[in-house]
Amino acid sequence: MERALHFANDNKWDEFKNESSHIPYSKWIPSENMSWLILELEMNITIRDIQIRVANHMIKPNLTTNNSTVQSIVMQMNMGEGKTSVILPMLCVSLSSSNSSLVRIIVLKFLFPTNHQSLRYKLGGLLNRRIFPCVCRRDLNFTNEQINRIENRFKRSIR
Known part of the structure; x- marks a missing residue:
């Protein structure tokens, strides 16, 4: 509601209408995805319908072509x-969500500090x-010892 009031005070009526028409939890059930509910609390936000649709589609794409699952998807948002x-x-x-999985995020070098700090804040609390972080570039030539250290670090991170 704060955003809606902000838009009304600034006479941004299209944004106000869009914001006030948002109905929380109409596209997902918080008890079925507690981590997203905790994320909302941690960030003091309400996850929007479009964000739910995009996240669900990226987690479980349900596209099929010739009876085979499509492995790559492209999505665009404003x-x-x-x-x-x-x-x-x-x-x-x-x-x-499982203790045996490791999520890798690839970020451009100049965006790394901001994204790293943001993810630590949002995911590291509750x-x-x-x-x-594992900074890597295509032009790096690793020795076997360095590769083993990286592998051990990834194994430790899963525990």
């Missing part, structure tokens, strides 16, 4: 619709998810 700030943390907590 700026400001919560791709990095909302959907990415939703995907992280969903995909890392959700108690750890973030292990």
Whole structure:
């Protein structure tokens, strides 16, 4: 409601109408996905319908072509619709729900500090998810010792 009031005060009536028409929890049941509910509490937000649809589609794409599941998907959203700030943390907590999975996020170098800090804040609190940065570039040549250290680090991060 705060956002709706902000838009009304700024005479942004299209945004106000869009914001006030949002009905929380109409596209998902919080008791079935507690990690998303905790994420909402941690971030002081309400996850929007479009964010739920995108996250669910990315977690379990239900596209088929010639009776075979499509392995790659492409989606597009407008700026400001919560791709990095909302959907990415939703995907992280969903995909890392078992103790045997490790989620890898690839980020451009100049975005790394901001994204790393944001994910640590959103996932490290009540959700108690750890973030292990691993900066890598295509032009790096690793020795066997370095590869073994990276592998051991990934194995430790799963525990």
